[in-house]
Amino acid sequence: MAPRLKAAGIEVTYLFSGRAWNKLFEMEVFGDYEWRCGLTFSTKAGRVSYLKTGFRNNLLQFIRDIKSLDFSRYDAVITDFEPVTAWAAKLQNIKAIGLGHQYAFGQAIPITGDDILARSIMKYFAPAATGLGLHWYHFEQPILPPIIETPKVETIKADKILVYLPFERIQDIVRLLERFKKYQFYIYTSSTIQHKPDHIHIRQLSRSGFQNDLKDAAGVICNAGFELASESLQMGKKLLVKPLRAQMEQLSNALALEETQLGAVMPELDPVAVDFWLKHGRAIKVTYPDVAQAIVEWLLKGDWRVDLAWVRSVWDQVVYHDCATDHPCPPPRLLHAAN
Template identity: 75%
Template sequence: MKIFYGVQATGNGHITRARVMAPRLRAAGIEVTYLFTGRPWEQLFEMEVFGDYQWRRGLTFHTHAGRVSYLKTAVENNPTHFWRDIRSLDLSGYDLVITDFEPVTAWAARLRGIKTIGLGHQYAFPQDIPITGDDIFARNIMRYFAPATTGLGLHWHHFGQPILPPVIETPEPGPVQQNKILVYLPFEEIHDIVHLFQGFRDYQFHVYTHHYIEHKPPHIHIKQLSRAGFQNDLRDAAGVVCNAGFELACEALQMGKKLLVKPLRAQMEQLSNALALEATQLGAVMPELDAVAVDYWLKNGRTIQVVFPDVGQAIVEWLLKGEWRVDLDWAMSIWDRVVYRDPAHHTPLAVPA
């Protein structure tokens, strides 16, 4: 089997999921060509697992101060260039196209009538799941940004729908430093992040960012993005503070880290993720960067570990069968293997309703 696999690279979550899928696809004897869009080529890092991958400019969302800027998004995305990328993408000779919310691949396949599997969190949104912040613009983004003929939606909970647990692979957690907090807030201003945490001197905050700041308190550690460094800090951190994206929250839950999310304003997916975390009691939410919310969470935040099965391998086996339809019984058979437990005592917890 030969697959063309498009990955949205605006954030790191889609790439992280592709890192899990790549070795499993290769081990199954599937030949894969990867395409990454939505981020400058020079900002992609540690990409060896994807071999001789392709890159296009694609489309991306622009943010400022924790809010999606639709005006800047419209101005800075070039529709002529985007259309040229779609028309020039060569999909001949491929048996199947996978898109992880990557629009160039999705639209190139759609125009050529090629079967497309949409793999990712966004493909859960057509189902009956917790949604807020919805409007006609947000609905159209979800429907038309990277369309697929079959969606493999992923979420933290099934909500009684034919969706799957996250595709995730994390190292086993080691001994936890109770005062260590991992921070990844890429859509917030770095000075706002430092200001948020500067009063909590009993904790060590490890902040991953593209930005640099010269003056900061010694308990706030600014680090450049590195997959290995990030995973090392995640392994022994007690908690994670992040935007309400999907993949990092999955990693935090899998490793039993308490979780505090700050959703992007005017971004339906992140607002809905925050709602889902609250509804399932898997994480805490602060609508704005709020020191009072941080203080309460540091002292009272709930820690729960969600052990997800190897969903990536289940998807590879599903692909090889060639039927490519999502069956509720199949999805539920995977959810039956999810385990919820207290990470401190390794005791089972009740499954969220």
């Protein structure tokens, strides 16, 4: 979104939260951005820990963060499910536009693993007057395709697999993959490990390094987050996801990938599932249009209502391609109706 907003002459102030300031990296594109502590979820052994989350977050600081913002000189706030700006806009009666995958959950899309707590988080964590939800498929709902900045794909290395499982222990990941010696696994992590097989490569977190390894990888093993899966689909990588347990969004994302047959799912770190996927995984390349530009043009109109005809016109530009046959293929045929 950033270069499109700049090119359109829209004045933007960027604010980031949910991650320590000193752990942000490659932020030059956002200029003189702001930062707040915000809120974040805590995990343990691949599962959201609500108790740990409650103790880790400082609610008094969160309230101070909200009160520290003055939106009097802004026409609107765009929040990517970021709670500080969303609540500050709500309290100051400033138009808030929710832009992100989470806002798709207000529509009739595949959902599983939800409960009253999960539904409350989706509704109240970062409220917005208008929601522009994003998803891999429209499910006949007023949601848009993903916003993706995709690098040029290089010659694919059939034995190269990119791995990003930040909520899992590095020891468990290495133990899972060490038996598959015909493949080269590139694991991006903030952790370190002393002993590993030669076919497993440990990489520290770096956006540029990550993108370089993603370019020529044949497949991606990751959690069921939205962004990396979106990039993988657009680049034609076969996809295997392990959803974060007790996290409704990731469990629902995994269900959506299964129902659209765009990716494979393993509920746990399962060597049998990895073996089957390595041998039989199907890569579908989904070419999404320039959604960022479409949203910028929508913003410039100033109406800020989600028109179904506009949404359909964006989806009409999506193209599906079977990487195995090197031929176009029809849109997904859902295995089950959306919940």
